[in-house]
Amino acid sequence: MVRSTGRLRSSLSMILNVGRIALLVILGSIITLQAPLAQDDARAGSYGDFEQRLQRIVNGLRADTAAAPPMKLADRMNELRVPGVSIAVVHGGIVEARGFGYASIGGPPVTPETLFQAASISKPVTAVAALALVQAAKLDLDGDVNLSLKSWKLPANSFTDQSKVTLRRLLNHSAGITVPYFPGYPAGAPIPSLGDVLNGASLLCRGLTRLQRSAHDRSALCGSANTAPVIVDHEPGTRFEYSSGAYTVVQQLLIDVTGTPFPTLLEDLVLKPFGMTHSSFLQPLPKNDTPMAATPYRATGEPVPGGPHIYPELAAAGLWTTPTDVAHFALGVVRAWTGRDASVLSQATAIQMLTPGLGNYGLGPIVLGVAPHRRILHAGVNDGFVSLMTMFENGDGAVIMTNGDQGGELANEIMRGIAVEFDWPDGQPKATLTSGPPAVARH
Structure with missing residues (x-):
């Protein structure tokens, strides 16, 4: 998936080290998940073809080496005690999304509309708002x-x-x-x-x-x-x-x-223009939206006491969203970057945003690769939530959101499977991260 694995590991290690990522194997009873497949389409596309490709991905997850035996998504969710996963895959600019498992154990299944805390993926969203104000000379x-x-x-x-x-x-x-x-x-x-x-x-x-x-x-x-x-x-x-x-x-x-107010400003500058119709920076989540929210779970399989934590640090960690909405956001950013859409950011502004500075970090996301295979990525960890986003400049990418503390390892495996199935540059298992969650930034 990554052209320069060494550079990626180096640039992400600093981010990984800022959070407490559980790497211990927890012994005890395993929650059994059926991992139902949600049938909703996020956007019309080649339904049958996507379903076949998705089934190959979820039935053939692999670790970081090509020799590793294939694993089923439901089995990995059980092993890692991750009750639910929501996946959006972007191919040729078309977003397809599915949900697996449960938003809450014993409760509703995950669908493409289930809300997750995006944690540090809030940062690139905030960066676009700031750059829009720079662009407006404010x-x-x-x-x-x-x-x-x-x-x-x-x-x-x-x-x-x-x-x-x-x-x-x-x-x-x-x-x-x-x-x-x-x-x-x-x-x-x-x-x-x-x-x-x-x-x-x-x-x-x-x-x-x-x-x-x-x-x-x-x-x-x-x-x-x-x-x-x-x-x-x-x-x-x-x-x-x-x-x-x-x-x-x-x-x-x-x-x-x-x-x-920050939530209103971000809605006006970013969420509405990018079509992020299921996203909000309101903390806590309004009561009428809570039925759509996933319950966060610890590495032990127990729910976070009292439910999702509240983050007044909205710019750093406060976004509630879906993989589909994050995919639309990332698509909008790379389209501005490549001069295909200047409705939110001009190409000149987007180029500034996505020019790597120290640590391969642009103004908001991590930026890797060389043309025509450049990509942006970010991830995030809130208590009981782990998410990962990556998008190539050609409009191929994926967003994965989970409601378990060990969701980083699972997201890594799913992203690796997507990379192989959709033939991303250097997408073979040997080229992905080899330990722990990928690109995970704890808010």
Whole structure:
């Protein structure tokens, strides 16, 4: 699947290392899944041909070597305790989507309309909104962001005296910003404001969380944030360091510049224009949408207590969506990149977005390959959700979303099968990642 496996592993290792990815084999009872196939088409295409190809994929999953025996999707879901998987495959710009397993054990099956938390796939979606504002001359890509931030500013220090934090550096993770990931807030926990998240909690206060002090006691002493302050801890522009805190600064920046709530702004600038009709940045998910949402599950097979975590860090981790919607988004981005669609981003803006900086990271997604086989990719991990997106410049790609903590390994195997079936460049098993989930970024 990947032309330069070594470069991919190198560029993704930093992202993989920011999150706790479960690699242990959990012993005990196995939940039996029937993995029903949803019959809905996301978009009309060659139905029979796609069904045949999909069945070959799900009945012949393989590990990272060609010699590995084929595995069935339902068996792998049982082994990894991943109750549900939603898959969108894009071939020639046509999106086909199917669901397997269950949105909630004992509940409804996964369909193409089942909602999942996209986690860090929120980042490239946010990046498009920011670049649309740059394109409209409402933001400066290379100016000091503190000149545009109004309700909160990055604390100045010796590092910001040397080089300024810019929107470009925030988007490509080279701004020197702290806080690699956000754990979210479980049911019943106080939800901090965006300002509280940016100001963060002291080391002492975070220690109270580890000591399992009550949420009320901790909030009274420290405020409700459960992560460190977002600050600059090394000179901006000198190295790639994955930072969800950087995208939280972008969230505040977009709100300050436009005066518009972030979910509304993203709906207007990105979700509606790209046809993402089942997507929202509202956190928590509105009650009328919760019946469509998947339940997240831990690696043990137990549901996340209280249901999905809430992420006020919307730009970094807050998107609820479907693989079909993410596929439409990725298609829109690569079409702008190749000059086929300038309805949201001009080709010039898209080229800036998808020019790799440090760590093979563009302004939003990872960018790999050389023409005519360039592609964008990103992935994400929220508590109980793992997702993976990749799209080639010719309009071939896939999006996989799961509701289990071990969904990364499964997504890797499915993506490998899609790559082989649809003859992606270097799509043979030997060329894919060999350990752990692929391209997984914990919000």
